[in-house]
Amino acid sequence: MTNIAPLQQDQKQLSFSIERKEKTENFHRTLWLCIYFPKLAVHSLEISEGQSNPFVVFEAETQKRTIHYASTAAQQLGIEAGMDLSQAYILCEQIRTYQRDQKKEQALLKLLADWATQFSSCVSVKYSSSILIEIRGSIKLFKEIYRLQKNITRQLQEKNYLSSIAISPTPLASFIFSKASKNVVIEDKNLLRAELGQLELQYFSLDHKSLEKLHNIGVQKGYELFRLSPASLARRFGNGFCRYLNELLGITHENIVSIPARNSFYDFYEFQKDQESLEIILMHTDILLKNLVRFLIQRDLSTRELNFTIYSSNEEELSIVVSSNIQCRDKKIWKNLIKEKFYSTLFKNSAYKISLHVNTFETHSYNNEDVLQNIRRKNSSDWNSTLDQLKARLGEKSITTLDSTEDYRPEYSFIKRTYTDKQFFKKKFLSSPHRPVWLLETPLRINNSIDNLQKSHNIERIVDGWWDSNFIQRDYFIAKSKDHNLLWIYADIKNQGQYFVHGYFA
């Protein structure tokens, strides 16, 4: 009887294996799935593995430069991880080299951990180049381990990430199995010892000193290590080593800290050299946007505001806020808004980094409008996205709405407001004689005689505003010019009857 099932095993075999395991009733409380990314350094540097030229990723520690990763083409030339970079140059002069960036790796790992929260709430990045996911509770949701594995593998393949997945009752064992590319599913902790025993000690994440000591006493594989008595191991390597083995085999509990639930989104892109082209900067905002949309979908959220910061070596950082009138997580809509906003922002310097920060979210609401409603009304989201595009290009205050107020003074009887989706309209106006369609913000003084104008006999006297400093006392007329154009004019009684044009009946 075996409780170990390789990932490639078909569903039938696996379910049989699980069924038999259930009979043993010897389960550990938790079950850890570990995804190990052997090429995380390459992914974080966005190097295409497809290139036929050999390349390596090296680690620079003080004076020593060691190869961390060698491409397939480089391996064919005899270059391998752990080798000194100078040796690689001897084997291949034209080899392309990239320096490992652990900050980028960590940032990428965090993004991947965020992605992994769709499978479980308990996700950790405790071990290097890997993600730990506690899946005992998730199995019920995904019905069986096989489906969960398949789902994870498919999504990672879609993202072009090379990964190795292992499942076991302890996080450390899962990490070791995945690092050793042993795609196993072990649910019974009593079977850990036998399976780990087959592995070389180099996968056990031991420090170099301990590993050397063990090699010196002839211990090469796991089972040889487990044969040694705990007392002897404690004496030779200290209590910490025994604790490590206990945690590995599930005898003692290993403390795993989950990544905190993110209440804001932050992502950035650093250019390899200063970038002046707005098209290229926009191309990289797409990458940030893609990550944001993924973040929002996983949490069933939407947002109305994106905050971009462009870092320039010559100037102070530039903040660009792209906002939407409606809550949105549609990549296409945001992309259009970003494009308009970025083109309208006069960015003339080069940028070395661009970041995206979002800290206000709303629960995503799905459009459940009545299908029988008028087509025009159904397109309200299209209208809002049009207005958002206009605002992004012309400025936040570019769109205004009009409203009237209860004031007889023409200049105070209306309001211009910046458009928002939650407008409050009074829709009240004082019953008054005819008003012109155009109102001049500053009345136009008539310097010449008004004899050329034909005034109507109906005079409207407006005396108002005595309670504030804008007291007016005017006699309004409708006047006709020689060309029959209609003007709204007034005689300012306070100003010796001086005539002004205040509007046009267009």
Place this chain on the structure above:
Amino acid sequence: MNNATLKKLLQQQPLLWQGLNYYSQHKTVPTGFSELDRLLPYYGWPLGATLEILTTQCGAGELRLLMPAMAALTQQGSYVAWIAPPYTPYAPSLLQHDIDIRYVIVIDTQTTAHDQRWSMEKLLSSEKCGMALMWPSSCTTKDIRRLQLAAEKGNSIGVLYPRIHHAYSPAAMRISVQAVSTNQLYLTILKARGVLKKTSITLPIPL
């Protein structure tokens, strides 16, 4: 090609010239003036088209001509956009003309001519916008064609008040407006799809 295929092609291709039958597939908005409605093909301002109104001076009544249509559109929940108007549209006046000002938006006057045309194109192509008005200093044939396509897409009316009058224009309708008296406008329909002759009318128009 049989009759059915030809009919289908004519229905699917709005750009095919159909003579006087042009508006048979198109909706219109009543102008609010029965005399003018009778004169216009299919009784009203055509939806999905651009309209050029030529006037020599501000205050001739060029906006009052459109007020009933604007009122009808806003009351149906369609927006009317004023793009970079030369003066401030006066809200009490719009209310006097029964326009629902909740559906009136004004685009900033500080925008460039290129931005104005871009804004109009965007607004016309949105189905929620019923009418967009613009006062361009100049508008090329290419610009008007683009606006015409946008209006067709959004089934809206694009109204242009060009400051420079060209002899020809690809706009679907061209009207010249002249004030005769305080309450009367002299209208000349220079061009309208579906009308072959130039026609004129003196229209009583309230303040």
